[in-house]
Amino acid sequence: QSVLTQPPSASGTPGQRVTISCSGSSSNIGSNSVYWYQQLPGTAPKLLIYWNNQRPSGVPDRFSGSKSGASASLAISGLRSEDEADYYCAAWDDRLKGVFGGGTKLTVL
Amino acid sequence: EVQLLESGGGLVQPGGSLRLSCAASGFTFSTYAMTWVRQAPGKGLEWVSGISGSGGSTHYADSVKGRFTISRDNSKNTLYLQMNSLRAEDTAVYYCATSEKTTSVTTLFDIWGQGTMVTVSS
Numbered sequence: 001q002s003v004l005t006q007p008p009s010a011s012g013t014p015g016q017r018v019t020i021s022c023s024g025s026s027s028n029i030g031s032n033s034v035y036w037y038q039q040l041p042g043t044a045p046k047l048l049i050y051w052n053n054q055r056p057s058g059v060p061d062r063f064s065g066s067k068s069g070a071s072a073s074l075a076i077s078g079l080r081s082e083d084e085a086d087y088y089c090a091a092w093d094d095r096l097k098g099v100f101g102g103g104t105k106l107t108v109l
Numbered sequence: 110e111v112q113l114l115e116s117g118g119g120l121v122q123p124g125g126s127l128r129l130s131c132a133a134s135g136f137t138f139s140t141y142a143m144t145w146v147r148q149a150p151g152k153g154l155e156w157v158s159g160i161s162g163s164g165g166s167t168h169y170a171d172s173v174k175g176r177f178t179i180s181r182d183n184s185k186n187t188l189y190l191q192m193n194s195l196r197a198e199d200t201a202v203y204y205c206a207t208s209e210k211t212t213s214v215t216t217l218f219d220i221w222g223q224g225t226m227v228t229v230s231s
Contacts, residue, residue, distance in 0.1 A: 002153065033215075033217070035216055035217050035218075037154070037218075039154075044204055044221035044222065044223060044224060045146075045154065045204075045218070045221060046221075047208075047217070047218060047219040050208075050210065050217050050219070051217075056219055086153075088153060088154050090154075090156070090216035091216055092214075092215050092216055096168050097156065097168055097169070097170055097171070098144065098146075098156030098159065098168075098170075098214075098215070098216040099156060099216070100146075100153060100154045100155060100156055100216070101153070102153045103153040103154070
């Protein structure tokens with residue numbers, strides 16, 4: 001089982017706002033930055049959010065990240081059909097290893 | 110253009126060995142840490158191993174510690190993953206990944222390869 005805990009699924013209708021949670025511990029999210037990735041079927045993951053709340057160039061401002069204590073969230077506003085994908089959170093763990101969440105499959109209804 | 114290109118995947122029997130390579134181009138390879146991430150069929154991402162830019166510091170997931178060895182040849186701009194004592198549960202697509210935003214071994218990756226498939230089966 002994954003060190004970081006995400007809901008296995010989430011859904012929303014076009015235009016809605018959806019949030020995906022990621023829960024960790026003091027040794028990972030509680031003391032290190034959180035990263036979010038989007039993965040479309042058959043492709044490599046794409047960085048969406050880095051250093052908790054920063055967007056790489058080219059990522060729409062509809063995507064935002066936040067962190068509080070040992071938990072983090074990814075919010076997607078103005079949901080679009082092309083947002084349908086798998087989303088993963090990740091963080092460094094002070095036990096000297098990287099950790100990912102189990103992933104959340106987002107469905108746009 | 111920044112690029113990572115993995116190779117070396119294939120079918121191997123349980124208990125066997127395989128060496129993956131990741132050829133880098135378009136950035137100063139020796140400056141940045143490199144990481145292997147894998148994804149079993151239909152499953153999520155798993156951090157496997159990371160190495161510092163100099164190669165002097167390496168880290169491993171518990172699931173591969175003692176069986177896998179990460180290394181790099183900065184003169185050839187190439188990252189390696191030597192995989193020994195392979196098990197069925199090692200079957201996955203293996204990605205190499207990095208970022209120019211940090212020199213640390215981390216989970217920040219904005220540069221990914223296309224992945225190479227490793228299948229462990231008799």
